[in-house]
Amino acid sequence: MEVKETYNGKIREATIGLGDTAVTVGGETSLPLYMFEGTAPNKPVIALEVYDTKPEDWPEAAVAPYADVLDDPVKWALKCQDEYKADMICLNLASTNPSTGDRTGADIAPIVKAVSDAIKIPLIVYGTANADKDAEVMPKAAEACQGKRALIGPVEEENYKTVAAAALGFDHLAAPHSPIDVNIAKQLNILITQLGLAPERVIIDPTTGALGYGLEYCYSVMERLRLAAMTQNDSMTQMPMINQIGREVWKAKEVKTPEADEPAWGDAETRGVLWEALTATALIMAGSNILVMRHPKAVELTRQFVAALTG
Amino acid sequence: MSKLIATSAIRGAHSLYNRAEAAYNAALAAKGADEPVSFPDTAYYLPVAYALLAIKVKTLGDIKPVLAKAKSMLPEIPAEGAWLPYLGNTLDSGIAALLSEEIIEAMKYVMGPNPVEGIWLGATDDVIVRTQGIKLVDGSMPGFAAVVGAAPTTEEAVKLATELRERNILLFMAGETDGKTMADQLNEAGVEMGWDVYLVPFGRDISAAVYALGVAARAAMTFGGITPAGMKEAREILMYNKNRVFAFVIALGDVDDEKYATAAGAINFGFPVIANTDIPQILPTGITTYEHVVSNVPLDKIVDTAVEVRGIKIKITKIPIPVSFGSAFEGERIRKEAMFVEFGGQKSPAFEYLRMRDMDDIDNGKIEVIGPEIDQMEEGKAYPLGILIEVAGRKMQSDFEPVLERQLHHLVNGAEGIWHMGQRDMNWMRISKSAHDKGFKIEHFGEILKAKLMDDFPAIVDKIQIKLYTDADKMKDVLEEARAAFIARDERVAGLIDESVDTFYSCTLCQSFAPNHVCVISPERLGLCGAYNWLDAKAAHEINPTGANQPIIKGETIDERRGQWSGVNELVRAKSNNSVQKVNAYSIMEDPETSCGCFECVVAILPIANGVMVVNREHTGETPVGMKFSSLAGSVGGGAQTPGFLGVGRQYITSGKFIAAEGGFKRIVWMPKELKEALAGQLKKRSEALGLPDFVDMIADETIGTTEEEVMEYMAKVGHPALEMDSLLG
Numbered sequence A: 001m002e003v004k005e006t007y008n009g010k011i012r013e014a015t016i017g018l019g020d021t022a023v024t025v026g027g028e029t030s031l032p033l034y035m036f037e038g039t040a041p042n043k044p045v046i047a048l049e050v051y052d053t054k055p056e057d058w059p060e061a062a063v064a065p066y067a068d069v070l071d072d073p074v075k076w077a078l079k080c081q082d083e084y085k086a087d088m089i090c091l092n093l094a095s096t097n098p099s100t101g102d103r104t105g106a107d108i109a110p111i112v113k114a115v116s117d118a119i120k121i122p123l124i125v126y127g128t129a130n131a132d133k134d135a136e137v138m139p140k141a142a143e144a145c146q147g148k149r150a151l152i153g154p155v156e157e158e159n160y161k162t163v164a165a166a167a168l169g170f171d172h173l174a175a176p177h178s179p180i181d182v183n184i185a186k187q188l189n190i191l192i193t194q195l196g197l198a199p200e201r202v203i204i205d206p207t208t209g210a211l212g213y214g215l216e217y218c219y220s221v222m223e224r225l226r227l228a229a230m231t232q233n234d235s236m237t238q239m240p241m242i243n244q245i246g247r248e249v250w251k252a253k254e255v256k257t258p259e260a261d262e263p264a265w266g267d268a269e270t271r272g273v274l275w276e277a278l279t280a281t282a283l284i285m286a287g288s289n290i291l292v293m294r295h296p297k298a299v300e301l302t303r304q305f306v307a308a309l310t311g
Numbered sequence B: 001m002s003k004l005i006a007t008s009a010i011r012g013a014h015s016l017y018n019r020a021e022a023a024y025n026a027a028l029a030a031k032g033a034d035e036p037v038s039f040p041d042t043a044y045y046l047p048v049a050y051a052l053l054a055i056k057v058k059t060l061g062d063i064k065p066v067l068a069k070a071k072s073m074l075p076e077i078p079a080e081g082a083w084l085p086y087l088g089n090t091l092d093s094g095i096a097a098l099l100s101e102e103i104i105e106a107m108k109y110v111m112g113p114n115p116v117e118g119i120w121l122g123a124t125d126d127v128i129v130r131t132q133g134i135k136l137v138d139g140s141m142p143g144f145a146a147v148v149g150a151a152p153t154t155e156e157a158v159k160l161a162t163e164l165r166e167r168n169i170l171l172f173m174a175g176e177t178d179g180k181t182m183a184d185q186l187n188e189a190g191v192e193m194g195w196d197v198y199l200v201p202f203g204r205d206i207s208a209a210v211y212a213l214g215v216a217a218r219a220a221m222t223f224g225g226i227t228p229a230g231m232k233e234a235r236e237i238l239m240y241n242k243n244r245v246f247a248f249v250i251a252l253g254d255v256d257d258e259k260y261a262t263a264a265g266a267i268n269f270g271f272p273v274i275a276n277t278d279i280p281q282i283l284p285t286g287i288t289t290y291e292h293v294v295s296n297v298p299l300d301k302i303v304d305t306a307v308e309v310r311g312i313k314i315k316i317t318k319i320p321i322p323v324s325f326g327s328a329f330e331g332e333r334i335r336k337e338a339m340f341v342e343f344g345g346q347k348s349p350a351f352e353y354l355r356m357r358d359m360d361d362i363d364n365g366k367i368e369v370i371g372p373e374i375d376q377m378e379e380g381k382a383y384p385l386g387i388l389i390e391v392a393g394r395k396m397q398s399d400f401e402p403v404l405e406r407q408l409h410h411l412v413n414g415a416e417g418i419w420h421m422g423q424r425d426m427n428w429m430r431i432s433k434s435a436h437d438k439g440f441k442i443e444h445f446g447e448i449l450k451a452k453l454m455d456d457f458p459a460i461v462d463k464i465q466i467k468l469y470t471d472a473d474k475m476k477d478v479l480e481e482a483r484a485a486f487i488a489r490d491e492r493v494a495g496l497i498d499e500s501v502d503t504f505y506s507c508t509l510c511q512s513f514a515p516n517h518v519c520v521i522s523p524e525r526l527g528l529c530g531a532y533n534w535l536d537a538k539a540a541h542e543i544n545p546t547g548a549n550q551p552i553i554k555g556e557t558i559d560e561r562r563g564q565w566s567g568v569n570e571l572v573r574a575k576s577n578n579s580v581q582k583v584n585a586y587s588i589m590e591d592p593e594t595s596c597g598c599f600e601c602v603v604a605i606l607p608i609a610n611g612v613m614v615v616n617r618e619h620t621g622e623t624p625v626g627m628k629f630s631s632l633a634g635s636v637g638g639g640a641q642t643p644g645f646l647g648v649g650r651q652y653i654t655s656g657k658f659i660a661a662e663g664g665f666k667r668i669v670w671m672p673k674e675l676k677e678a679l680a681g682q683l684k685k686r687s688e689a690l691g692l693p694d695f696v697d698m699i700a701d702e703t704i705g706t707t708e709e710e711v712m713e714y715m716a717k718v719g720h721p722a723l724e725m726d727s728l729l730g
């Protein structure tokens, strides 16, 4: 016997970037991967991380694939695009973090512009989730890549007006970020759309937990958002979702510890790659539409998983 | 609509149109129809024409239909004698004026002289509109002012500019009075101008004022996502400005016909006009949110009036006090040895009282210390302190007075080195030695309250003034008045019963950890955390209409005794993600309300004793139900309906609706001593109201026993009324 649910909700489609290389996500008419109950016109896509300054705390396994480009964001982005075939680039403005670099919006604007001009694929630009600092930095970042229809995030409850307005004013999309909380996610979507941003320009960032570091909380919040979207036709939860996987996974102790320190854990690269791929695949099952990842091999595994599931 | 204004505006529009037509014809003759026309660096063509008419002007030839449209909107100049003034005509002439002005300015770019000259900046490019627009949208720039004309003196011009800048209001300047412009005056005084400093001189000609509307129109197209296509979109662009762009016109000096016409144009955008001269007023509201034209306002009141008339909310970013401020300091205690002076706490007369006044009765932002300042106080002593806060707001209601007044506790505590406790005329405050050393004064209490109340409650507080009485004699009258108000408020709250209102409020704040939990807040049943009563929820909804507190229309009464209404059921169903179908507000046994986890007390039935026990969170000992509070909380919480158990706020215990379906207050057979003491007054009052003056003593506590048997023995001994009541289990 076959039991099928019918849903009255649908996830909105959102398009990032312009022209031939634009990427559309969302559009599902069933719960994630329930292909027997609905359609999913757009597969989950993978963005690779690029940082505005050379990261100092990455484990060797994560550094290796990018060793030659880590101190040049433009080359780094191009390598992700051309060699690792990323669907998008996620430029992280880590150096603006007040406790590390504290660079200003004016400092990073040229980097944002250079990267956005260099790549053909769509751009995601992420601040450091420091609400005050992002409110200063993100308008400058949005201006620097104006006209590219990038995805700007994170938009926090404390700075949503400024950051979402920057996305609105410079014609981008915005990623409201809620702390593993369905209600705040919804509330932020309501506030942002009231500000004037069309719901088709909103991608939910529900906060990502890596495997062993809150993945289950993240999963259940995403699941609840999807249930509300599909079964209750709750308009303010029907946006695609983005997960920042790379940066969460690669700071886990189980991933960072070198083999020399824990011989029983085995090869560090394999460990990291599997950890990242497992986190990514779990989140795809929870309904993720954009996966921001770090290691090319993890990306490869995740792609195989997507292909196997979606044919 | 004043006929004088109408006539002037219409005449002004005619004159501007004639100038535009002449300039256009001259340009056409010189350069031909294919000559490109544009303002620098904009994708919005001539923005006003594009926004209102959807015409994309790229060449001189494209201007023709714009001119034609302007002409078609020109009303006839009203003849002397009998003529009925008509708002529509004036507004049309305003649009015609703006379209004409934009053409006049555009022709300057084609034929010269270039509008960008000397101090004048001319047209605004798109990047600036976007960057400034972000500030408008996020509120860091609360609005903009378009000044036409010049101030009577240079000093007054500088003062006006300073006042606007202090409020982060962007100032546009265009048009002259007797050959002088405000920008000239600022320039003479050596004031630096430009976008970065919020002072933007557009041009000497009144027509340059249209650049301000060009910015407004583009803000609507960019941030409102509106693409011009026709009348509908044009109206949307105007409405966007009315509702979201808090701009206004300041007309300085003589208002001539062309200025009237320009002002009429601005009114179309919902921007009111404030004048310092005696021009006819247009007070009734309609197109603008509040009044259209307010005149004869003294220069030093212009900014306040404008802020009020346009409903602008100013954000205060930093509180001007010499100590740090933030929630981190709320928990601070100040011991006697560390204290510089104290107020109240039975040692000196003190009170805090917030009342609502009319808009006109408030001198916005004024803080007054009535009596000695801190420098006349001696270390270690107690002094009188009466805090009188007066607020006005278009959406303020007297019911919100206590809600705002209660904020005082955490606001004052937020200042480093300041401590506050209590409320009303039973408050107690200390200023620490270190705060005194840093320069904290009595007036700074006012600064904190002014900044935070305005900033945290922009939806209801438009204006505020604060009086701080440190002289016991001078505070007497106000104290009397405050006491009378406290009594009146208590009566109001006591008189508020569930039957007297048709709207309850929901609270879903706790859904972050109890996903299906909804508190239904009624006048006689507050939220179970004790933090939100009906008035709080009502105010919270007014302050944040999309927030966690939503109104519930009670709807049809399904069960009066148990407290069940159709509207409440529907809302609970929706907000609980369909997991709770119906609730009885007054029952613990049948479809009780859900409990999240932050309840102040748990009510649990003791079936054999035929009553209920109440235990508060602070009580750590055993209870007759066989569980301590912590394990009880674990089985009650999580957002489920648990018949026989109920999480409640303390104040609900003495409410007339306390488990009314099961017989109410008289069912209480046990509660911890501490809770009994904390609620002593209310318990006594409620007992008396029920005709059982000795009832409180019939309630057992932990000194009598912590098992159901012990409680029952005691009940039998004192003749507890629950023994006679219907069986709880039905």
Ligand code: SF4
Binding pocket: B507, B508, B509, B510, B511, B517, B518, B519, B526, B527, B528, B529, B530, B531, B532, B596, B598, B599
């Ligand atoms: S317990 Fe308090 S905060 Fe929580 S939902 Fe109820 S009223 Fe709101």
